[in-house]
Amino acid sequence: MLSQKTRYAIRAMQHLADNYGKGPVQLAEIAEKQNIPANFLTVILSELGRVGLVVSQRGRDGGYWLALSPVDISYGDLIRVMRGSLALVPCASRFAHEKCKNCVEEGECRTRALMLRVRDATAEQLDAVRLSDRIDPVPGFTDDQLEA
Numbered sequence: 001m002l003s004q005k006t007r008y009a010i011r012a013m014q015h016l017a018d019n020y021g022k023g024p025v026q027l028a029e030i031a032e033k034q035n036i037p038a039n040f041l042t043v044i045l046s047e048l049g050r051v052g053l054v055v056s057q058r059g060r061d062g063g064y065w066l067a068l069s070p071v072d073i074s075y076g077d078l079i080r081v082m083r084g085s086l087a088l089v090p091c092a093s094r095f096a097h098e099k100c101k102n103c104v105e106e107g108e109c110r111t112r113a114l115m116l117r118v119r120d121a122t123a124e125q126l127d128a129v130r131l132s133d134r135i136d137p138v139p140g141f142t143d144d145q146l147e148a
């Protein structure tokens with residue numbers, strides 16, 4: 001699964017994309033609207049600044065804005081810079097590759113071969129969707145669905 005940090009980064013970037021072209025957005029606004037702890041958000045925004053996705057300006061009228069147009073940032077790009085693994089098993093991850101305990105030879109493992117396919121399909125989906133694309137939220141699961 002994506003780390004909490006990556007999920008916060010995605011929500012912060014969606015907020016900045018919604019406000020693209022409208023001037024700097026204050027950290028307190030992003031924290032409140034996206035329900036992200038302010039201290040953690042400061043760290044995340046500074047990391048996004050270091051990789052060139054976010055620009056900031058200090059001072060009373062300062063804040064944060066996207067360094068690129070939302071149309072030029074894909075979800076795949078964003079997850080990769082946050083070092084989020086897209087793989088379901090560590091041996092299928094390119095950024096965070098690890099073998100599991102008592103591993104069989106990677107080149108002979110069918111589980112890994114299948115999980116690589118799943119990873120590549122996930123990456124394809126995430127690379128095809130940009131921050132500018134409309135994504136309609138879907139209702140949360142009901143208790144019955146969660147128990148099924």
Ligand code: SF4
Binds near residue numbers: 102104109111
């Ligand atoms: S056993 Fe298979 S799935 Fe597990 S780490 Fe080794 S190669 Fe990957």
